[in-house]
Amino acid sequence: MSTAVATAAAATRAVRLVYFAWVRERVGLPEETLDIPADLATVADLVRWLKARGENYEAAFANEAVVRAALDQVHAKPQSPLGAAREIAFFPPMTGG
Template identity: 80%
Template sequence: MSDAALAPADTRTVRLVYFAWVRERIGLPEETLAIPADLITVADLARWLKTRGEGYETAFADETVVRAALDRTHAKPGTPLGTATEIAFFPPMTGG
């Protein structure tokens, strides 16, 4: 039975992918989670993730720093999660 089959009706299952220091602080490269259905935006998800433990709290301490992509499309904190099935979090990109 998949995690999606076990998820309560008031949740939805998404794949979360973490890059660079976000991954290092959380301690996972990716995970599949049943997230509350009432999380509307990227910022809502980041705030919820902060409640999952010290690593998440550290990674998302400054919500203005971590960037996100919904189904591989860059998204701002206020962007609705919509029907995204993969949400990636990563630090700002630098370089040239």
């Protein structure tokens, strides 16, 4: 592998993103695996990066404070570090019953 290719590969990492309920409907996918920039530090950074990917993501994350996230199936706040999470799920607030 050339140095340039190795550097480009190190600059991203593959993450499985899972979308639930109306987040899924607006994104248009139940899940996807994306190579995200390695320098995205928090859930909020990832959300901003996703919003820049297109209108469907912009619609899904229009109100960032409403959408919830889970890192490897553990609830996370917007300021939570992504760390080495391999799966990140996004979903609307849940109501009990």
